[in-house]
Structures are given as C-alpha cells and as structure tokens.
Amino acid sequence: MKETAKPKIGILAIQGDFAAHAAMLQSLGAETIEVRTVADLEQCDALVLPGGESTTQLQFLQEEGLFEAIKKVAANNFPVLGTCAGAILLATHVSNPPQASLGLLDMSVLRNAYGRQVASDVFIGSSKLKSGPMEMVFIRAPIIDSVGAGVEVLSEYANKPTLVQKGSILAATFHPELTDDPTVHQHFLDLVRKNAVPAESVSAQTGK
Numbered sequence: 111m112k113e114t115a116k117p118k119i120g121i122l123a124i125q126g127d128f129a130a131h132a133a134m135l136q137s138l139g140a141e142t143i144e145v146r147t148v149a150d151l152e153q154c155d156a157l158v159l160p161g162g163e164s165t166t167q168l169q170f171l172q173e174e175g176l177f178e179a180i181k182k183v184a185a186n187n188f189p190v191l192g193t194c195a196g197a198i199l200l201a202t203h204v205s206n207p208p209q210a211s212l213g214l215l216d217m218s219v220l221r222n223a224y225g226r227q228v229a230s231d232v233f234i235g236s237s238k239l240k241s242g243p244m245e246m247v248f249i250r251a252p253i254i255d256s257v258g259a260g261v262e263v264l265s266e267y268a269n270k271p272t273l274v275q276k277g278s279i280l281a282a283t284f285h286p287e288l289t290d291d292p293t294v295h296q297h298f299l300d301l302v303r304k305n306a307v308p309a310e311s312v313s314a315q316t317g318k
C-alpha cells in the first residue's frame with residue numbers, strides 16, 4: 111500500500127459482527143473488504159478478526175486455507191486486529207475449553223471467563239490510548255490471563271488486560287465496534303499507515 115492510498119482493511123465475514131467493524135472503519139476513512147477466501151485476503155493491507163464464536167470461525171479458517179494464509183502474511187508485519195473471538199484466535203494458548211489458534215500474540219486466554227455479572231454488558235475501563243474512561247462492551251468475553259515478554263497492555267478492566275499489542279498485532283477482549291468511541295480502530299489504522307510504503311520508494315521500486 112502507498113502512504114497516500116486509502117487503507118484496504120479486510121474483515122473476516124463469515125459470522126459475528128463484521129458489519130459494525132466495517133461501518134466504524136469506513137467512518138475513519140478506510141476502505142473495507144469482506145474476507146471469505148485467500149484471494150480476498152490478498153487484496154488487503156490489514157485484517158480484522160471480529161467477535162462471534164471462535165470455534166466456528168477457526169473451523170472455517172482451516173477449511174478455507176485462511177488459517178495458514180493469515181499466519182504467513184502476519185509473519186511479514188501484516189497488521190491484524192482481533193476482537194473477542196478474534197482475540198481468542200490470535201492467542202498462543204486457549205483454555206476453557208482448549209482449542210487450536212493462530213498463535214500470533216503471546217498470551218493465554220480463558221474463554222467465557224468473566225462470569226455472570228460481566229457476561230454481556232458495558233463496563234468502564236482505562237486505556238493508555240486516551241485520557242479518561244473507556245467504555246468496553248463485553249459479550250461472553252475471554253479473560254487475558256497472562257501475556258508474554260514484549261506484549262504491551264494498552265487497556266485494562268478489573269485488573270485484567272483487555273487490549274494488548276505486539277508489533278502489528280492488536281487484540282481486544284471487548285467490542286470497540288459496538289460503541290461510538292473510535293479510539294481502538296483509529297489506533298489500528300495508524301498502525302496500518304505506519305506500515306505503508308512511502309510513495310517515493312514505491313515509485314523507485316516500480317520505476318514510475
């Protein structure tokens with residue numbers, strides 16, 4: 111992608127709340143692409159793995175060859191944002207119950223772990239990305255139990271990380287697409303733009 115171009119953000123679109131991510135990203139000036147195949151993924155500058163049911167999403171990724179394709183592009187600094195079920199897919203360790211995952215972010219997650227009070231509702235947490243409180247919508251959310259070296263905790267609720275980042279991989283246990291607060295998506299787009307190739311070096315490469 112050129113620095114000046116509109117970033118093309120892919121959103122895994124098999125189930126879950128992919129449309130809300132698309133609306134938020136479009137309002138921030140990005141183009142969005144619904145991703146269901148490896149060919150769709152190849153058109154994108156970055157990918158969002160939305161909430162939903164991680165077991166269903168995992169099975170789809172494996173059947174479509176997207177599981178390996180995502181791991182391959184992510185190894186080359188391709189930005190990925192995972193929210194809720196998407197965060198579960200990004201983790202290195204998943205329990206309650208255990209399942210396979212992409213392993214792109216060094217963290218352990220426990221599925222459906224907040225208990226009944228926090229099962230599905232809006233809570234106020236804190237974030238390094240903004241001053242003041244941050245609204246977080248949890249829907250049968252996982253808890254991030256531990257993070258590995260070099261994983262930065264950007265937001266917390268009840269003393270547990272809720273938004274974490276390492277390099278160009280970002281994971282939230284809450285649903286930033288279901289509030290009016292664009293902080294998380296804006297941070298993701300900043301990351302995508304930082305990854306962009308400066309226009310000059312694109313023309314140097316292509317000779318145009």
Ligand code: GLN
Nearest residue numbers: 161162163164194195249
């Ligand atoms: N509980 C779901 C899972 O384990 C995640 C819920 C969500 O994405 N809102 O996959």
